[in-house]
Amino acid sequence: MTTTKELWENALVELELTISKPNFNTWFKDTHVVKVEDGTVFLGVPSQFARDWLSTKFHKDILRSLRGLSDTVRTVEYIISRGPKKHTDEPRTVPAPPSELPLENVHAKTNLNPRFTLSSFVVGPFNELAHAAAQAVIRKPGIAYNPLLIYGPTGLGKTHLIQAIGNHFRMSAPERKVQYVTSEKFSMDYVASLQAGKVQSFKEKYRQYDLLIMDDVQFLAKMEKTKEEFFHLFNYLHDGNKQLVFSSDQHPNVIQNLEDRLRSRFNAGMIISVTPPDHESRLAIVRTKAAAHNVILPDEVLEYLATAVEGNVRELEGALNLLLIQFELRSEPLTLNDAKMLLRGASSATKKAVSVQEVVRTISGFYGVEESSIYEKTRRKEVVRPRQVIMFLLREDFKISFPTIGEKLGGRDHTTVIHSCEKIKNDLRNDSVLSGELNQIRLMLK
Amino acid sequence: MKFDTNTDELRNAVTTAARFVERRANLPALAGILISAEGSRLTLRATNLECGVEITIPAKVATAGVVAVPAAILSGFLGNARGKVVSGTVSGEVLKLETERASASIKTLPHDDFPVLPRVSAERSFTAKAGDLSRAIRSVAYCASLSAVKPEQQSVLLVGDAGKLTAVATDSFRLAEKTVPLRGSATGTASLLVPARNAAELMRILDAGGGEAEIYFNENQLSTHVGDIYYTSRIIDAAFPNYKQIVPKTFLTEALVLREDFGAALKSLSIFADKSSHVTLAVDPKEKTITLTSRNPDVGEQVSTLRATITGEAVSMSFNGRYLADSLQSTSGDSIKLQFNGAGKAILIKDAGDDSFFYLAMPMNR
Numbered sequence: 075m076t077t078t079k080e081l082w083e084n085a086l087v088e089l090e091l092t093i094s095k096p097n098f099n100t101w102f103k104d105t106h107v108v109k110v111e112d113g114t115v116f117l118g119v120p121s122q123f124a125r126d127w128l129s130t131k132f133h134k135d136i137l138r139s140l141r142g143l144s145d146t147v148r149t150v151e152y153i154i155s156r157g158p159k160k161h162t163d164e165p166r167t168v169p170a171p172p173s174e175l176p177l178e179n180v181h182a183k184t185n186l187n188p189r190f191t192l193s194s195f196v197v198g199p200f201n202e203l204a205h206a207a208a209q210a211v212i213r214k215p216g217i218a219y220n221p222l223l224i225y226g227p228t229g230l231g232k233t234h235l236i237q238a239i240g241n242h243f244r245m246s247a248p249e250r251k252v253q254y255v256t257s258e259k260f261s262m263d264y265v266a267s268l269q270a271g272k273v274q275s276f277k278e279k280y281r282q283y284d285l286l287i288m289d290d291v292q293f294l295a296k297m298e299k300t301k302e303e304f305f306h307l308f309n310y311l312h313d314g315n316k317q318l319v320f321s322s323d324q325h326p327n328v329i330q331n332l333e334d335r336l337r338s339r340f341n342a343g344m345i346i347s348v349t350p351p352d353h354e355s356r357l358a359i360v361r362t363k364a365a366a367h368n369v370i371l372p373d374e375v376l377e378y379l380a381t382a383v384e385g386n387v388r389e390l391e392g393a394l395n396l397l398l399i400q401f402e403l404r405s406e407p408l409t410l411n412d413a414k415m416l417l418r419g420a421s422s423a424t425k426k427a428v429s430v431q432e433v434v435r436t437i438s439g440f441y442g443v444e445e446s447s448i449y450e451k452t453r454r455k456e457v458v459r460p461r462q463v464i465m466f467l468l469r470e471d472f473k474i475s476f477p478t479i480g481e482k483l484g485g486r487d488h489t490t491v492i493h494s495c496e497k498i499k500n501d502l503r504n505d506s507v508l509s510g511e512l513n514q515i516r517l518m519l520k
Numbered sequence: 521m522k523f524d525t526n527t528d529e530l531r532n533a534v535t536t537a538a539r540f541v542e543r544r545a546n547l548p549a550l551a552g553i554l555i556s557a558e559g560s561r562l563t564l565r566a567t568n569l570e571c572g573v574e575i576t577i578p579a580k581v582a583t584a585g586v587v588a589v590p591a592a593i594l595s596g597f598l599g600n601a602r603g604k605v606v607s608g609t610v611s612g613e614v615l616k617l618e619t620e621r622a623s624a625s626i627k628t629l630p631h632d633d634f635p636v637l638p639r640v641s642a643e644r645s646f647t648a649k650a651g652d653l654s655r656a657i658r659s660v661a662y663c664a665s666l667s668a669v670k671p672e673q674q675s676v677l678l679v680g681d682a683g684k685l686t687a688v689a690t691d692s693f694r695l696a697e698k699t700v701p702l703r704g705s706a707t708g709t710a711s712l713l714v715p716a717r718n719a720a721e722l723m724r725i726l727d728a729g730g731g732e733a734e735i736y737f738n739e740n741q742l743s744t745h746v747g748d749i750y751y752t753s754r755i756i757d758a759a760f761p762n763y764k765q766i767v768p769k770t771f772l773t774e775a776l777v778l779r780e781d782f783g784a785a786l787k788s789l790s791i792f793a794d795k796s797s798h799v800t801l802a803v804d805p806k807e808k809t810i811t812l813t814s815r816n817p818d819v820g821e822q823v824s825t826l827r828a829t830i831t832g833e834a835v836s837m838s839f840n841g842r843y844l845a846d847s848l849q850s851t852s853g854d855s856i857k858l859q860f861n862g863a864g865k866a867i868l869i870k871d872a873g874d875d876s877f878f879y880l881a882m883p884m885n886r
Contacts (some may be wrong), residue, residue, distance in 0.1 A: 094633075096546050096547045096548060096633075097547060097633055098570070099546045099547075100545075101545040101548045121569065121638075121741075121754050122638035122740045122741065122754065123567070123569045123572070123635060123637075123638055123754070124569075124636045125638070126635070126636055126637075127635040127636060130636060131635075154739070154740045163638075381875075520823040
């Protein structure tokens with residue numbers, strides 16, 4: 075069964091062949107199926123002009139092609155509906171415009187979600203640095219830390235924090251322009267402006283902001299032209315002392331394909347990582363979120379929750395929601411055992427099984443060494459490091475025993491494996507590049 | 521198809537219809553005017569799919585028929601035509617027009633592709649004198665935005681309520697509102713957003729037609745008959761900003777100046793104003809003067825002082841001089857009232873003896 079959208083698209087392809095091009099472009103542009111009911115297709119058209127003309131002139135053609143595609147279509151009705159709104163941007167021609175009349179919501183288009191504020195942000199040792207930097211940026215935008223880049227694995231509140239900066243900035247200086255955008259949206263905007271031949275208005279649109287917040291900048295690395303445009307935008311805003319705030323899932327130094335000129339610019343400001351929360355922070359987060367829902371859960375349940383769901387705050391919230399909905403459904407309070415039952419699937423203890431070979435293949439591919447050399451007895455430096463990383467990950471993430479790891483990796487002694495794991499663990503403390511690499515490998519293994 | 525008709529009438533009809541023709545239309549037929557001859561009249565139809573017009577003129581029709589003719593050629597030829605009568609004959613794909621001294625053969629367009637104009641049922645409507653309606657639109661239409669970003673700001677809002685018709689337009693930097701009387705009261709809630717370009721065409725048709733105009737409308741379309749002209753336009757389905765709440769009720773400073781003085785001063789200041797038409801107004805209640813200054817580093821500067829009746833505090837603010845001057849075209853009295861609320865707040869401009877119009881403009885940032 076095709077969807078109604080596909081049905082109409084297929085019909086359009088047929089109609090395009092039977093109707094002259096100017097006619098097709100004039101009348102069938104901007105048409106879409108609104109709904110299908112009891113064999114009646116409701117066709118959304120942009121204006122009464124189009125409605126009247128389609129129904130007098132092209133009704134037979136439309137009906138014939140729709141019937142040819144689907145037996146259930148009996149008739150077609152035309153209704154006026156503009157469908158998804160299109161954005162047309164034109165450059166403002168007025169230089170130094172006077173301030174605008176306060177027509178409501180004229181500048182509410184900051185893209186910010188007002189839910190994200192600093193007051194709803196739980197601070198712990200894992201993110202206090204990022205939180206402090208955000209506060210500094212709010213106090214002295216453009217001066218304190220510019221650009222500010224917050225990086226860390228998914229689900230740790232990066233987006234929350236950078237949106238909170240935007241929200242506070244907007245409240246303290248309502249006349250200044252704030253924009254929150256994901257790198258993906260930025261890129262789409264750019265491509266759309268290229269297609270429409272309106273690059274200039276794209277540039278002007280982004281250069282007007284006093285605070286630009288961009289989420290997930292790591293994706294920019296893959297997009298060549300966008301990256302270049304971003305570079306110019308960055309320079310323009312930074313030179314004008316406009317505040318820039320970014321988030322990324324990696325340290326810019328380890329983002330692949332990122333050019334040095336961009337990397338060094340990120341490094342010129344403040345780069346702060348958020349790490350997965352420790353146990354106490356997780357407990358604090360669970361308490362805050364539960365309180366926000368006006369639900370009091372027994373301490374032991376909260377404790378269990380914080381222990382069972384490691385790492386990601388988002389998963390923690392998901393698990394908590396699971397408990398809350400149960401709490402609402404039944405009248406009696408939740409016990410620890412109930413929680414254990416409910417969270418069996420959600421707990422991060424269950425790791426999916428991955429073959430050692432697969433891990434070896436992924437990591438050797440990542441470091442660009444021969445897969446077979448991992449199993450050999452060689453001690454060449456370029457092989458030793460990847461091998462140690464493999465051992466570390468097999469132990470840490472997949473909980474494989476030391477002797478098994480040694481055996482699988484070319485019959486090595488378990489003490490060698492222990493040494494490797496310790497080595498990597500030690501190196502991780504003061505080597506941000508290594509931790510970035512590990513993050514990236516973990517993503518690849520998922 | 522064969523007909524005879526009055527040259528002047530056909531010329532006027534073609535000139536009006538030609539304004540509705542879009543030159544760069546996707547559909548070739550839309551570059552033309554559709555002429556249909558039937559009974560004892562010719563009907564001319566033109567549309568750009570935003571708005572459309574149908575004009576009926578009396579004619580002696582020998583053979584009925586329909587033909588679509590390129591608007592530019594037709595109006596160009598008729599513009600220079602002499603003599604009382606023009607006769608037209610269609611043979612094959614050519615329309616032959618004959619006047620007293622000239623004859624032209626014009627290649628026609630495929631008229632099958634020419635769309636019908638939307639009709640609006642008479643359920644909801646309001647009636648006004650054509651002159652009043654046209655004046656209301658003219659008084660505000662220049663405030664509409666040229667940018668297509670916000671369709672509601674590219675339009676003129678017409679609200680019919682309790683025997684009054686209110687027209688409003690804004691581009692978010694300034695706003696104008698004009699109220700004119702209605703004939704009878706509107707049926708149903710009448711609140712329409714007409715694209716400013718279409719409203720301008722409506723205005724010209726109202727001016728040409730005169731008499732009374734009954735506007736019919738539904739959610740998507742409005743139409744009207746003015747004399748022998750049927751006009752229809754798309755209307756915009758968007759929310760107009762709730763502007764009433766931003767119109768100030770109290771003022772810190774009020775000044776009364778002669779309209780002519782103010783207009784002349786602004787005109788001559790515009791020579792010296794910079795690109796953004798920056799004009800500074802200093803109101804001095806003690807001296808009873810308003811001093812207007814404009815300065816352009818490349819040209820020089822000018823200071824004009826106007827006598828004025830002033831109540832309230834002294835104030836000095838900067839405006840876009842063009843915006844101030846624009847407001848004067850909608851006032852007709854001898855003197856105008858300028859009302860201020862201090863720095864950063866909008867100025868309200870009114871005709872001193874006429875409450876049917878006001879104009880609100882924001883000051884400039886500097």
